């Protein structure tokens with residue numbers, strides 16, 4: 165099989181907050197069409213890395229290339245318009261709006277009419293709104309939301325709300341989708357279901373996915389490769405199978421205890437449990 169071209173190139177990126185080195189000389193590459201996971205203990209720098217990729221944070225040094233273009237110095241709306249969409253750990257939907265209206269919000273960067281003409285509902289604004297709604301209909305179908313299009317978001321189950329948020333990110337027509345713990349707050353059945361929706365969207369829309377995820381079972385099942393961070397540094401970047409049996413990864417998660425025991429713990433999924441335990445305590 166021929167190798168896909170590089171879509172994302174992160175080179176020697178560093179990011180500091182005062183004396184805290186959130187990211188230390190991190191380098192990795194993501195190929196077009198990859199399902200790429202980022203894992204690591206709490207405070208490892210995962211969210212900071214995503215924030216660098218979509219322009220929320222500017223790195224202290226290093227380079228980030230997306231389809232060969234530098235993202236350094238560009239602001240989040242510009243990066244979104246280049247084709248990078250992002251979801252966050254917490255839901256940010258408008259409860260009193262319908263499913264379709266929430267998804268259409270994802271297209272607003274493509275709409276050029278100003279607030280005044282939009283408010284008066286004529287001319288370009290009206291045409292753009294109609295086009296935006298038409299463009300979102302297929303996304304609702306892909307995400308299994310077609311029958312809910314006119315429902316208010318308010319009373320829908322949490323798992324469905326997560327899917328709406330994904331659909332809104334897809335409405336930005338990204339080439340690269342950044343997901344920050346997409347299944348947080350879902351039980352294991354719901355998590356698997358959401359991951360299947362992500363996979364379906366990825367395949368049908370030809371996306372590349374970079375996902376922060378603590379659930380190792382999910383990472384093993386869906387990710388092509390996984391970047392493991394600890395204290396802002398890259399521990400390894402390899403297949404999930406190789407990563408979960410890598411002694412450096414085991415040490416990072418479980419603090420250097422007996423390796424045979426922790427290896428079994430990792431492969432049985434206890435890493436996710438240990439991570440959740442840490443989160444519950446923090």
Ligand SMILES: Nc1ncnc2c1ncn2[C@@H]1O[C@H](COP(=O)(O)OP(=O)(O)OP(=O)(O)O)[C@@H](O)[C@H]1O
Pocket residue numbers: 181184185186204205206207208209210211212213
């Ligand atoms: N805006 C900020 N100001 C100061 N320090 C920050 C800021 N954002 C992140 N940090 C620090 O940078 C380090 C990495 O944090 P980050 O949130 O990226 O880790 P993480 O791997 O995503 O953790 P978690 O799994 O808990 O979400 C931490 O020490 C954190 O306290």
